[in-house]
Amino acid sequence: MDMERILTYSKAIKEAMVQKMREDPKVFLMGEDVGIYGGSFGVSVGMFDEFGPERVRDTPISEAAIAGAAAGAAVTGMRPIAEIMFSDFLTIAADQIVNQAAKMRYMFGGKAMVPMVVRAAEGSGSGAAAQHSQSIEAWFCHIPGLKVIVPSTPYDAKGLLISSVEDNNPVIFFEQRKLYQLKGGVPEEMYRIPIGKADIKRKGKDVTVITYGRMVHMCLEVAEKLSLEGIDVEVMDLRTLSPLDKDAIISSVKKTKHVVIVHEANLTGGIGGEIAGIICDSEAFFYLDAPVKRVCGMDVPIPYNLELEKNSVPTARTIEEAIKMTV
Amino acid sequence: MLEKNTLLDLYSKMLCIRAFDEKIAYFFSLGKVHGTTHLYVGEEATAAGVCSVLKEQDYITSTHRGHGHAIAMGMDMNLMMAEMLGKVDGYCKGKGGSMHIADLDKGNLGANGVVGGGFCIAAGAALSQQMNHTDGITVCFFGDGAINEGNFHEAANLASIWRLPVLFLCENNQYALSTPKSYAMNIDKISDRALAYGMKGMELDGNDVIGVYEAIKEAREDVLKNGPMLICCNTYRYMGHSRSDAQTYRTREEVNDWKKNRDPIDRMEKYMLANGFTKDELSKARQEAERKIEQAVQFAEESPFPGLELITTDVYA
Numbered sequence: 001m002d003m004e005r006i007l008t009y010s011k012a013i014k015e016a017m018v019q020k021m022r023e024d025p026k027v028f029l030m031g032e033d034v035g036i037y038g039g040s041f042g043v044s045v046g047m048f049d050e051f052g053p054e055r056v057r058d059t060p061i062s063e064a065a066i067a068g069a070a071a072g073a074a075v076t077g078m079r080p081i082a083e084i085m086f087s088d089f090l091t092i093a094a095d096q097i098v099n100q101a102a103k104m105r106y107m108f109g110g111k112a113m114v115p116m117v118v119r120a121a122e123g124s125g126s127g128a129a130a131q132h133s134q135s136i137e138a139w140f141c142h143i144p145g146l147k148v149i150v151p152s153t154p155y156d157a158k159g160l161l162i163s164s165v166e167d168n169n170p171v172i173f174f175e176q177r178k179l180y181q182l183k184g185g186v187p188e189e190m191y192r193i194p195i196g197k198a199d200i201k202r203k204g205k206d207v208t209v210i211t212y213g214r215m216v217h218m219c220l221e222v223a224e225k226l227s228l229e230g231i232d233v234e235v236m237d238l239r240t241l242s243p244l245d246k247d248a249i250i251s252s253v254k255k256t257k258h259v260v261i262v263h264e265a266n267l268t269g270g271i272g273g274e275i276a277g278i279i280c281d282s283e284a285f286f287y288l289d290a291p292v293k294r295v296c297g298m299d300v301p302i303p304y305n306l307e308l309e310k311n312s313v314p315t316a317r318t319i320e321e322a323i324k325m326t327v
Numbered sequence: 328m329l330e331k332n333t334l335l336d337l338y339s340k341m342l343c344i345r346a347f348d349e350k351i352a353y354f355f356s357l358g359k360v361h362g363t364t365h366l367y368v369g370e371e372a373t374a375a376g377v378c379s380v381l382k383e384q385d386y387i388t389s390t391h392r393g394h395g396h397a398i399a400m401g402m403d404m405n406l407m408m409a410e411m412l413g414k415v416d417g418y419c420k421g422k423g424g425s426m427h428i429a430d431l432d433k434g435n436l437g438a439n440g441v442v443g444g445g446f447c448i449a450a451g452a453a454l455s456q457q458m459n460h461t462d463g464i465t466v467c468f469f470g471d472g473a474i475n476e477g478n479f480h481e482a483a484n485l486a487s488i489w490r491l492p493v494l495f496l497c498e499n500n501q502y503a504l505s506t507p508k509s510y511a512m513n514i515d516k517i518s519d520r521a522l523a524y525g526m527k528g529m530e531l532d533g534n535d536v537i538g539v540y541e542a543i544k545e546a547r548e549d550v551l552k553n554g555p556m557l558i559c560c561n562t563y564r565y566m567g568h569s570r571s572d573a574q575t576y577r578t579r580e581e582v583n584d585w586k587k588n589r590d591p592i593d594r595m596e597k598y599m600l601a602n603g604f605t606k607d608e609l610s611k612a613r614q615e616a617e618r619k620i621e622q623a624v625q626f627a628e629e630s631p632f633p634g635l636e637l638i639t640t641d642v643y644a
Contacts, residue, residue: 069485073458078454105641
């Protein structure tokens with residue numbers, strides 16, 4: 001596949017949607033300002049011109065209806081992509097996602113199918129403060145019936161979004177707003193990345209750093225720096241948070257015997273705890289030479305001041321310290 | 328006047344609904360059904376009148392009080408009864424229960440355990456129908472309590488701006504559990520809320536099955552042509568909200584008044600006897616309904632329970 005072609009994370013996401021919509025008339029996009037305006041982060045610019053108002057639908061500010069109507073359309077044969085402008089507002093859509101979309105198939109004894117994708121931009125670093133900066137992906141990992149994706153590169157974003165649209169379950173697709181302009185190789189043709197498979201972004205033998213989203217890049221930078229100090233860091237990008245790639249986690253930890261989990265989302269109740277639990281409740285536990293370490297966001301709402309914001313989540317320094325404490 | 332077959336069908340549906348739910352009430356008192364359930368006794372004319380109009384390409388979203396809708400949509404009472412008893416041959420393999428009975432083939436997108444849980448789903452189903460040009464509508468059933476949920480507002484507004492073929496069908500049985508409609512709303516007619524969404528609104532006597540049927544027949548065409556509507560069927564539930572309701576919020580006199588003077592089945596019988604039906608024909612219909620319920624009970628009792636391996640199936644497609 002041609003990895004020389006460079007696209008931004010944002011354009012890669014758009015390409016996934018456009019290619020699926022060209023191929024399958026059941027796929028359509030709806031959300032606030034996605035049409036004429038092109039999306040509040042500019043992801044869907046140009047789509048309204050190509051597909052028109054039937055398939056690129058501007059909605060009122062009604063997150064419950066956006067998600068709930070997506071569920072109703074999905075259970076009656078369509079494959080909607082619902083955009084929630086900020087992941088923080090998933091709270092308003094959550095009843096429809098959790099009590100309806102996630103459960104219909106099970107409650108109806110396997111007779112229903114709800115193939116929908118909810119895309120939402122998440123993460124701090126823009127000075128947008130507490131109600132526009134959260135990372136609440138762990139909440140949705142806790143709901144059986146949902147799948148949760150967090151891509152970290154343009155290549156992963158396109159392949160995972162195509163797979164998400166093709167998946168017959170409700171998928172919550174968390175985009176990293178600080179990565180929208182990140183450039184990377186993205187093949188022009190349609191390709192799929194399997195849901196539920198982690199990706200080793202950097203092979204190493206001394207410690208496994210398990211991470212996802214924006215933090216993948218911070219961990220890779222730290223790994224580069226530490227390689228000069230003789231510490232060989234393996235960086236595992238989870239890509240899918242639900243279902244977690246337990247096999248990849250266990251085998252990497254068995255190999256390196258040291259693990260640091262890094263995520264921007266705040267520590268308590270974050271997915272890091274679940275990963276630590278998986279490691280400790282598996283044969284990997286017996287290979288560990290150090291306790292499982294987590295470097296996560298502080299248990300605070302995201303502050304407005306830029307320095308406070310930056311230091312309320314993992315930094316290169318705190319990740320490096322944690323790795324050095326572990327090895 | 329409606330055709331004989333139609334009248335008989337409406338009457339039979341009401342009989343089945345009442346017999347089914349009265350049987351469930353009885354089973355509950357014996358401890359044969361667990362959890363809780365919400366019975367439709369007294370409201371039969373609304374479900375029968377509305378659902379009998381619908382065509383194969385139409386959908387409904389139902390409520391926690393959904394047995395009446397299910398039966399009126401022509402669902403299989405054997406499978407319904409089995410589901411109530413938690414048996415593997417039930418509609419949902421025993422994994423859904425009373426509040427999650429659904430039959431997508433028959434157009435029933437499910438009873439719902441969340442009050443107002445059907446609003447947005449109905450808008451989405453109607454969107455599917457519109458995008459696929461199926462000439463179908465979606466009837467969204469909900470109660471006088473549910474219309475105060477935020478989701479009504481979002482769904483009604485969205486349906487309105489996109490002219491989605493949703494018929495918002497409020498079943499006003501006067502109480503949301505113990506809360507009277509007169510307390511929970513500051514307006515007199517529920518259908519007046521239609522104005523706020525640029526929709527047509529209409530009040531109906533929900534216990535007049537023929538009146539409901541005829542009004543909904545017209546409304547269906549109206550919704551297909553002009554977009555969503557809000558219709559309120561005024562009715563009454565005879566039993567408690569659920570199985571654990573002491574009904575301290577209303578008087579026995581009020582309940583008895585509705586039972587004696589406004590019962591939908593009594594009214595239909597009077598009408599039928601005055602319009603070409605014999606006592607014999609009515610009594611045959613009653614016996615047939617009883618027979619169907621007994622058959623459902625037998626089917627349900629003979630069905631096995633689901634094995635433990637079914638705990639983990641169908642979480643994902």
